[in-house]
Amino acid sequence: MKTCRTIADCRAAVAEFRRAGESVGLVPTMGFLHEGHMALVAAAKSAADRVVVTIFVNPTQFGEAADLDAYPRDEARDLAMLKAAGVDLVLIPSVEEVYPEGDETIVETTRMANMLHGLVRPGHFRGVTTVVARLFNFVQPDIACFGEKDYQQLQVIKRMTRDLAFPIEIRGVPTVREPDGLAMSSRNVRLSAEDRKAGLVLSSALDAAEQAARQGTTIEALHSLISDTIHAEPRATLRGLDIVGAEDLSDLSGPLTTPAAIMLSAEFGGILLIDQRVVTP
Structure with a gap:
């Protein structure tokens, strides 16, 4: 090399x-x-x-x-x-x-x-x-x-x-994850043990959104589901939540009928983590 x-x-x-x-x-x-x-x-x-x-x-x-x-x-x-x-x-x-x-x-x-x-x-x-x-x-x-x-x-x-x-x-x-679901990132080593555990709320929220998408839902309902899940974790501060067209990042609303990209960012002890998932109806 x-x-x-x-x-x-x-x-x-x-x-x-x-x-x-x-x-x-x-x-x-x-x-x-x-x-x-x-x-x-x-x-x-x-x-x-x-x-x-x-x-x-x-x-x-x-x-x-x-x-x-x-x-x-x-x-x-x-x-x-x-x-x-x-x-x-x-x-x-x-x-x-x-x-x-x-x-x-x-x-x-x-x-x-x-x-x-x-x-x-x-x-x-x-x-x-x-x-x-x-x-x-x-x-x-x-x-x-x-x-x-x-x-x-x-x-x-x-x-x-x-x-x-x-x-x-x-x-x-595709995103590579730790065994517990946290998306791998060079920033993860800067998390305290408590914030590292709290960071799992990101993948948990995306898992819930993916399941809801398969069952049939709306963009607005997905937004509420993810936001509520993140806000339920006291160590997380939601910084960004966007649900957009998977190919062109276009605005989406109403019933989920096409693949959508969910992009999520939150702070844990001052460390910004991001995660994403493409969900389909």
């Missing part, structure tokens, strides 16, 4: 893959890897000859400097996990490499970035699309894999890729 810290070195390594006629899969991460990331790596390995993973804690997608500073990091552990998983190339660029001095260019999906969870975290998705566009340019992969847990992020990246005509296939990978 080769580790690169500059764009030039990364491009040179990828060029070797290309000269051998090999396809390239990309898995962008912010490090502090867990089994959810490894599922993305496995998906990329199944779809491409070579797998490139990027590790970059992107400052432009954090609203609070304290949140950025508190983001967990463990490069040695990450590299060991990636090597064991059979990754071919890891790019670990500096902030200055990704955002050179005098940088002033951004990439933004004007509608999808400023709705739903984007209202809870202003500027977040602009930071995501800007850095992902740059990573796509650095690596120029054939396929890129992203988790479905960040459902709005996945749809935003798909739209950006389409709009900018990147010749890249975007693949969504």
Whole structure:
């Protein structure tokens, strides 16, 4: 496994893959890897000859400097996990490499970035699309894999890729969960034992919503069911709850007749957790 810290070195390594006629899969991460990331790596390995993973804690997608500073990091552990998983190339660029001095260019999906969870975290998705566009340019992969847990992020990246005509296939990978149902996240290690237990209310609320959807319900009833479930947990502070069209994040109302994406965010002891589920009638 080769580790690169500059764009030039990364491009040179990828060029070797290309000269051998090999396809390239990309898995962008912010490090502090867990089994959810490894599922993305496995998906990329199944779809491409070579797998490139990027590790970059992107400052432009954090609203609070304290949140950025508190983001967990463990490069040695990450590299060991990636090597064991059979990754071919890891790019670990500096902030200055990704955002050179005098940088002033951004990439933004004007509608999808400023709705739903984007209202809870202003500027977040602009930071995501800007850095992902740059990573796509650095690596120029054939396929890129992203988790479905960040459902709005996945749809935003798909739209950006389409709009900018990147010749890249975007693949969504199902959410990986802990044995008790909590969605895996690098933020989970920052939870207290009490908040970790309370966080299970997210998956419980989504389980209840999925069952209600199968039995026949309305968007309004689903909203009430999920909201009531979250509010019943005293350690949870509901930050965002959206039920939208699964493909285009469009507004839904009335009887549930098409697949709907439920996107949920809540704080536990100041730590924001997110979860999602696509439900069908």
